Amino acid sequence: MGRFYITTPIYYVNDVPHIGHAYTTSAADVAARFHRQLGDDVFFLTGTDEHGTKVEQAAAARGLAPKEHVDEVVQKFKEVAQKVGATNDFFIRTTDPEHERFVQELVQRCYDAGDIYKSSYSGLYCGACEAYYTEENLVDGLCPDHGTAPVHMEEENYFFRLSAFQDRLTALYRGDPDFVRPRHRYNEALSFIEQGLEDISISRATLKWGISVPWDPSQVIYVWVDALINYLSALHYAPGEDLMDRFWPPSYHLMAQDILKFHGIIWPALLMSAGYELPEHLFVHGYLKLGGEKMSKTRGNVMDPFPLIEQYGADPFRFYCLREVSFGQDGMVSEEGFKSRYNTELANELGNLVSRTTSMISKYRGGAVPAPPAGRAAADSPLAAEAAGMADIARGQLEEMELSNALDTIWVFVRRLNRYVEEQAPWKQAKEEAAALAAAGDDPQRVAAARAPLDGTLWDLAEGLRLLTVVLHPFIPATTASMRVRLGLEPEPDASAGPAWSEATWGLLPAGLVVAAGAPLFPRIEE
């Protein structure tokens, strides 16, 4: 039994929830569910980042106080987690008073450690934005939002001595090539560090909407510093006892590539300064691209997942994203692709497999899953070895966060079961059985022998489906729950926990199950 603490980034409420948020949260949920199945002590955290200039401005534009504004917008992000079926254990908001207090404590620690000092920051400042711009971010030398010329300004800020951590960060990376995965992201971060780190300003004098610097209330803490600390602060006040001891450090921080620098460099340095253990791994997943381009609102090529989820449920969405795109790499998604995979893989291959299996058990055995033929050990099933291999490999891949590889491994087995039906041809076995039974008379041994082939086939299929409910639970939990009902298995007491991974062992199918027919798991999408 291990410990598993996984996080998504906390989402910036100024943005509108989009497929990227749903993707990250889904992926984190897959990992969290899998580790619960292993029996690990799991904590899965997500939440929202609610401070900063943009939020302050958005609120002002609506004539609301910032807090009123974020209280409203945060609901949309809570809905994302709920809609994708995420089993997050807590939802943190950086406006939680407990978080704010903790951020101040932590920053104070860094200050006391001598890693924060006052200096002046100079740059190009747009008064309308109340923000600084670097030259690259200007459009023809003008503010991209207001079209006005920024002025050169200086402000007194507190700086974090990031440069002092260069050697320790280098050592961290050199000592653990898996600190950031996949490897090319590790290279990126390391090369950034080796180019030389400069101190960073971690406070703002012109902004009000933030957490004030404890020793100088005229300034607020830079929003990224505020945000990163959520991974730590949450454990101090999320429901439950001793969460720090139970869960720190994080097993995985999940994120997209745009925020690697903050998580891979600033965050470890802050933790070093404040004296905390470092996260074990950062995992950087790719972007979902539509039509070969990175999705962006300005390009108008954003794929909105929420109508699809409303219409088809969370499972098909989760399945599609994690199956279509190699986890850790960029990939293309489209509504067309969604429908294609939904129909071919979920409806035809998996859904129909469940249909045909339960239907044949009903038709040939009155709905009762037969016992395996007398004298045939579970391990003698033609599928036993493949099933065991599939479960082992998928487990290893899930442990390594190779989510799409795991799904691929599992799907080979789904297809194997369909092929098995064709190979055994139960309808043919049923005819042969009828003939053999007619010839067997009352001889119990001959009756048993006559029934053995079809019994074996149906039992194998039911057992194969049962295994699938275990290994697919992390990806499509509502579906596997429904499959278990159809197979006549007892529902899990805790739906978010799912069946224990140890049940992914061939031969554990309980005796005496009665299958239940049902509407198609995935009705085909007809166009």
Next chain:
RNA sequence: GGCGGCGUAGCUCAGUCGGUCAGAGCAGCGGAAUCAUAAUCCGCGUGUCAGAGGUUCGAGUCCUCUCGCCGCUACCA
């Protein structure tokens, strides 16, 4: 410019330590079967593995160079 990555069948992509690695899925064509959501299964690919050179008994798989894409290159979430 520097660092990193990518360029493999019509499409989307796998290819861990160099030796059945030339593959999968989709799309297309042909066939079988009928338990099932007309759902399944089987068969069919002459691809210069971007190009050139090199190392090696042997290279998509290592090295060099060229071409074409992409990411990162500091405080914009």
